[in-house]
Amino acid sequence: MAETKTKKKSKYFEAVGRRKNSIARVRLTPASSNSYTVNNKKFNEYFPTDELQHILAEALEKSGGKKFNINALITGGGVHAQAEAMRLGISRALVSFDSELRGELKRSGYLKRDPRIKERKKFGLKKARKSPQWSKR
Numbered sequence: 408m409a410e411t412k413t414k415k416k417s418k419y420f421e422a423v424g425r426r427k428n429s430i431a432r433v434r435l436t437p438a439s440s441n442s443y444t445v446n447n448k449k450f451n452e453y454f455p456t457d458e459l460q461h462i463l464a465e466a467l468e469k470s471g472g473k474k475f476n477i478n479a480l481i482t483g484g485g486v487h488a489q490a491e492a493m494r495l496g497i498s499r500a501l502v503s504f505d506s507e508l509r510g511e512l513k514r515s516g517y518l519k520r521d522p523r524i525k526e527r528k529k530f531g532l533k534k535a536r537k538s539p540q541w542s543k544r
Contacts, residue, residue: 418436418437419434419435419436420434420500420501420503420504421433421434421435421500421503422496422498423496423499424492424493424495424497424498424499425492425495425520426484426488426491426495426520426521427483427484427485427488427521427523427524427525428484428525429481429483429484429485429488429489429491429492430481430482430483430492431479431489431492431493431496432479432480433478433479433496433497433499434478434479434500435477435497435500435501435504436475436476436478437473437474437475437476437504438474438475438476439474440474441467441476442476442477443479444477444478444479445479445493446480450463454489454490459486459487462487462490462491462493462494463490463493463497465515465517466494466497466498466501466515467497469508469511469517471508473505479493479496491521494517495518495520498512498517498518499518
């Protein structure tokens with residue numbers, strides 16, 4: 408006999424944020440208090456400085472006091488780009504949760520994907536634009 412287990416599915420809101428080479432997959436689940444998990448670690452272990460922690464909290468401050476469990480999987484890039492990618496993911500997930508927040512987040516600039524990436528190296532040059540030292544003879 409096959410037993411069927413009924414799991415209570417919690418509704419979550421998912422979004423992807425990107426910055427440079429960093430990609431953050433973010434899930435928001437409504438909860439009684441805010442909690443962050445980044446790559447199965449607490450966010451203050453993953454992002455140890457106050458500046459990086461503040462980048463993450465900025466988007467959630469605009470949610471109007473709503474509380475969420477935030478779970479993120481982040482790959483690539485440096486820690487600062489990862490924090491900004493996660494902020495974009497949180498902002499996009501908040502918009503899917505409540506479309507009324509879109510105007511506030513857009514005015515703050517949290518829904519804008521920063522498109523700047525590293526320029527490729529060209530042949531004959533040392534880096535993307537740096538040329539070899541020129542000598543007359």
